Amino acid sequence: MQLLDGKIVSQAVKNELREKTDQLKADNKRLPHLAAILIGNDGASETYVASKIKNCEEAGFKSSMYRFNTDTNEDTIIAKIEELNNDDEVDGILVQLPLPKHISEEKIINIIDPLKDVDGFHPISVGKLVQGLPTFIPxxxxxxxxxxxxxxxxxxxxxxxxxxxxxxxxxxxxxxxxxxxxxxxxxxxxxxxxxxxxxxxxxxxxxxxxxxxxxxxxxxxxxxxxxxxxxxxxxxxxxxxxxxxxxxxxxxxxxxxxxxxxxxxxxxxxxxxMTIAALLKNTYHAYIQKNNS
Ligand SMILES: NC(=O)c1ccc[n+]([C@@H]2O[C@H](COP(=O)([O-])OP(=O)(O)OC[C@H]3O[C@@H](n4cnc5c(N)ncnc54)[C@H](OP(=O)(O)O)[C@@H]3O)[C@@H](O)[C@H]2O)c1
Missing domain, CATH: 3.40.50.720 (NAD(P)-binding Rossmann-like Domain)
Incomplete structure (x- = not known):
C-alpha cells in the first residue's frame, strides 16, 4: 500500500506556482490576486479561508479577505461581488460555502463573473466541464x-x-x-x-x-x-x-x-x-487568461 500524500503533491504545485510569481515579481508585473468572501463565523469555514489565504502567500499570490456578519443581507454580498467583478486587479473570487440560510447560494454563484469563477461552480464553468472544454474545475x-x-x-x-x-x-x-x-x-x-x-x-x-x-x-x-x-x-x-x-x-x-x-x-x-492547491492553480489560470485577453 502506498499513501497518496497531499502534503507532497500540494507542495509541488505551490513550488511550481511560486517560481512563476517570483518571475512576475522580477519582471515588475502584477501578481495573481484571489479575493475571498466569508460570511458568518462557522469554525470550519474560518479555518478553510484562513488556510486558503496562507497558501496564497506561500505561492506568492496577493489575497484579500472580506468578512461579513451572519445577518448581512444578500444585496450587500451581491454588491461586493459586483465590485470585485469590476476590479481589474482581482483575478479570482471565492465565496466560502455554506452560506447563511437567508442568502441564496444559487444567486451568489451566478453573480460571480465566470472569468473569475475559480471555484468552478458557475453554470457556465459546469457546462464547459461537461463538454470537456477548458474551464475552472471545482x-x-x-x-x-x-x-x-x-x-x-x-x-x-x-x-x-x-x-x-x-x-x-x-x-x-x-x-x-x-x-x-x-x-x-x-x-x-x-x-x-x-x-x-x-x-x-x-x-x-x-x-x-x-x-x-x-x-x-x-x-x-x-x-x-x-x-x-x-x-x-x-x-x-x-x-x-x-x-x-x-x-x-x-x-x-x-x-x-x-x-x-x-x-x-x-x-x-x-x-x-490538494483542494487548496487546485484553487491556486485555478487562480493562476484566471490571471493568465486575463492577461492574454
Ligand atoms: N477534502 C476537501 O477539500 C473537501 C471539500 C469539499 C467537501 N469535503 C467533504 O466531503 C464530504 C462530502 O461533501 P459534499 O459537500 O459533497 O456533501 P453533500 O453535499 O452533503 O453530499 C453528500 C452526498 O453523499 C450522499 N450520501 C449521503 N449518505 C449516503 C449513503 N449512506 N450512501 C451513499 N451516499 C450517501 C448524498 O446522497 P443524496 O444526494 O442522495 O442526498 C450526497 O449526494 C464532506 O465530509 C465534506 O466535508 C471535503
Whole structure:
C-alpha cells in the first residue's frame, strides 16, 4: 500500500506556482490576486479561508479577505461581488460555502463573473466541464485529478465508483474520471443515498472516491484487493485530547481499508490539501487568461 500524500503533491504545485510569481515579481508585473468572501463565523469555514489565504502567500499570490456578519443581507454580498467583478486587479473570487440560510447560494454563484469563477461552480464553468472544454474545475475533484496524475496512477479502462453526487465534489468528480483524458477514461458509477446495492458496486471498483460526509463509512468488506481509495470526507469529531477539542475524520475506515489498497489518501493530509492547491492553480489560470485577453 502506498499513501497518496497531499502534503507532497500540494507542495509541488505551490513550488511550481511560486517560481512563476517570483518571475512576475522580477519582471515588475502584477501578481495573481484571489479575493475571498466569508460570511458568518462557522469554525470550519474560518479555518478553510484562513488556510486558503496562507497558501496564497506561500505561492506568492496577493489575497484579500472580506468578512461579513451572519445577518448581512444578500444585496450587500451581491454588491461586493459586483465590485470585485469590476476590479481589474482581482483575478479570482471565492465565496466560502455554506452560506447563511437567508442568502441564496444559487444567486451568489451566478453573480460571480465566470472569468473569475475559480471555484468552478458557475453554470457556465459546469457546462464547459461537461463538454470537456477548458474551464475552472471545482477545486476538490481537480485536486484529486492532480494527485492521480502526480502518482501516475493508471485510470484508463478502470472501473471507478464515486460515492456522493454533490455539485461541488461527487458529480464533477464522476465527469472528470469519465472524460477522454489522462487521468480519466474510467467507466464510472455515481452512487448516492438511494443506491441500493452500494457494497456490491464498491466491491467491483478499481478506484473508489468516497465523498459523502459520513465518518468511516467505507469499510474493508466494501473494498477489493489492490483498489485505489480516495477519501474526500472531512468531519470534525469531538476529541478532548486535542487542543482544538476535535479531530478530523474521513469517510473511509482507514485502519482496516488501507492494508487492502494499492494506493489510499490519508485524512488529514490528503485531498484537503490538494483542494487548496487546485484553487491556486485555478487562480493562476484566471490571471493568465486575463492577461492574454
Ligand atoms: N477534502 C476537501 O477539500 C473537501 C471539500 C469539499 C467537501 N469535503 C467533504 O466531503 C464530504 C462530502 O461533501 P459534499 O459537500 O459533497 O456533501 P453533500 O453535499 O452533503 O453530499 C453528500 C452526498 O453523499 C450522499 N450520501 C449521503 N449518505 C449516503 C449513503 N449512506 N450512501 C451513499 N451516499 C450517501 C448524498 O446522497 P443524496 O444526494 O442522495 O442526498 C450526497 O449526494 C464532506 O465530509 C465534506 O466535508 C471535503
Amino acid at each position: 477545486a476538490t475533484p481537480y485536486g484529486v485529478m492532480l494527485m492521480l496524475e502526480h502518482y501516475k496512477i493508471e485510470t484508463a479502462g478502470k472501473f471507478a465508483v464515486v460515492i456522493g453526487r454533490s455539485n461541488i465534489v461527487g458529480r464533477p468528480m464522476s465527469i472528470l474520471l469519465s472524460q477522454n483524458t489522462n487521468p480519466g477514461n474510467c467507466t464510472v458509477t455515481l452512487c448516492h443515498s438511494r443506491t441500493t446495492n452500494l457494497k456490491e458496486i464498491c466491491l467491483q471498483a478499481d478506484i473508489i472516491v468516497a465523498a459523502l460526509g459520513k465518518v468511516s463509512f467505507l469499510t474493508a468488506d466494501m473494498v477489493k484487493e489492490n483498489a485505489v481509495v480516495i477519501d474526500v470526507g472531512i468531519t470534525r469529531v469531538e476529541d478532548a485530547t486535542k487542543k482544538s477539542g476535535f479531530k478530523i475524520k474521513g469517510d473511509v475506515d482507514f485502519e482496516n481499508v488501507a492494508p487492502k489498497c494499492s494506493y489510499i489518501t490519508p485524512v488529514p493530509g490528503g485531498v484537503g490539501l
